[in-house]
Amino acid sequence: MTNSAPPRRVVVTGATGKLGRAVVAHLRAVGVDVLAVDRAGGRDPRDVDGEFLLADLTDYGQVVEAFTGGVDEHADGVEAIVHLAAVPAPGLRSNATTFANNSAATYNVFAAARAAGIKRVVWASSETVLGLPFDTPPPYAPVDEEYAPRPESTYSLNKALEEEMARHFCRWDPELVMVGLRFSNVMDVEDYAPFPSFDADPQARRWNLWGYIDARDGAQAVERALVHDRPGADVFIIANADTVMTRSSASLMAEVYPGVEIRKELGEHETLLSIDKARRMLGYEPRHSWRDHVHPVQRAAW
Numbered sequence: 001m002t003n004s005a006p007p008r009r010v011v012v013t014g015a016t017g018k019l020g021r022a023v024v025a026h027l028r029a030v031g032v033d034v035l036a037v038d039r040a041g042g043r044d045p046r047d048v049d050g051e052f053l054l055a056d057l058t059d060y061g062q063v064v065e066a067f068t069g070g071v072d073e074h075a076d077g078v079e080a081i082v083h084l085a086a087v088p089a090p091g092l093r094s095n096a097t098t099f100a101n102n103s104a105a106t107y108n109v110f111a112a113a114r115a116a117g118i119k120r121v122v123w124a125s126s127e128t129v130l131g132l133p134f135d136t137p138p139p140y141a142p143v144d145e146e147y148a149p150r151p152e153s154t155y156s157l158n159k160a161l162e163e164e165m166a167r168h169f170c171r172w173d174p175e176l177v178m179v180g181l182r183f184s185n186v187m188d189v190e191d192y193a194p195f196p197s198f199d200a201d202p203q204a205r206r207w208n209l210w211g212y213i214d215a216r217d218g219a220q221a222v223e224r225a226l227v228h229d230r231p232g233a234d235v236f237i238i239a240n241a242d243t244v245m246t247r248s249s250a251s252l253m254a255e256v257y258p259g260v261e262i263r264k265e266l267g268e269h270e271t272l273l274s275i276d277k278a279r280r281m282l283g284y285e286p287r288h289s290w291r292d293h294v295h296p297v298q299r300a301a302w
């Protein structure tokens with residue numbers, strides 16, 4: 001693992017979204033100058049507190065202006081892009097709308113970064129490319145980055161195409177560093193209260209192998225990815241170290257996916273979305289767990 005110096009000024013897209021809010025707050029807290037960009041919100045400090053630009057990323061001109069300091073009142077000198085803006089899941093909008101928005105936004109972000117000479121792009125891919133909702137069982141567990149994407153929805157297809165697109169942008173520019181973070185299901189602390197109820201039905205959250213990512217750990221992964229200095233495109237699964245369940249990971253796999261090969265000795269609650277590569281290559285280490293937020297009495301009562 002080698003690191004470059006952290007970028008001084010960064011654009012974060014999707015800045016008023018669930019993950020974006022945590023990322024902007026975290027990067028600002030560690031001293032990064034952030035231009036927060038989104039097509040929604042921004043006036044309310046609960047959305048984003050600080051420099052903000054309202055822009056629709058499906059319009060290339062708006063992206064170029066944001067990245068080059070062309071917008072009045074905003075500084076130039078952007079050194080890296082964190083691209084989180086998207087319709088964030090299948091089924092929220094029509095398939096064609098999801099594809100049109102997400103593919104255009106990401107192409108424009110990648111292309112405008114190239115046009116602006118920005119050499120560092122971190123973007124949100126998704127755990128979905130691993131084969132969610134796993135109606136077809138995973139090839140082995142814990143799942144990792146070693147098998148080809150298996151998108152099962154239009155949303156996921158677009159994320160898989162973004163990963164492919166990043167590889168070509170990096171082929172065109174040997175100095176470019178592009179890091180795709182395959183986030184698990186993003187959670188804020190307020191989301192943890194119902195977690196103990198998940199235990200009643202092992203099928204209920206098998207769709208992502210019982211994984212999750214605390215938004216604050218997601219933000220830490222972005223910070224780590226921003227200092228990754230190996231040119232080329234690479235992808236990393238970003239999840240928490242444990243599952244959403246109280247039952248053991250081994251017992252869940254044995255019950256729900258009995259035919260799937262388990263490739264390692266599993267810790268009691270060990271994630272089945274492997275974060276070994278992110279640990280090894282990015283220095284990512286989750287600091288949070290839902291278990292720290294749900295009161296033990298409450299847990300016992302569920």
Ligand SMILES: NC(=O)c1ccc[n+]([C@@H]2O[C@H](COP(=O)([O-])OP(=O)(O)OC[C@H]3O[C@@H](n4cnc5c(N)ncnc54)[C@H](O)[C@@H]3O)[C@@H](O)[C@H]2O)c1
Nearest residue numbers: 014017018019039040056057084085086088124183185186
């Ligand atoms: N939420 C999850 O569980 C999850 C899991 C894996 C990956 N992801 C990915 O992480 C990223 C962030 O997700 P989130 O949960 O914060 O979603 P979110 O919906 O809370 O935030 C996404 C933001 O993107 C903005 N946006 C969408 N299209 C835009 C456009 N054309 N121009 C400008 N802004 C636009 C929205 O206004 C919104 O504020 C997304 O790329 C999503 O696909 C999310």
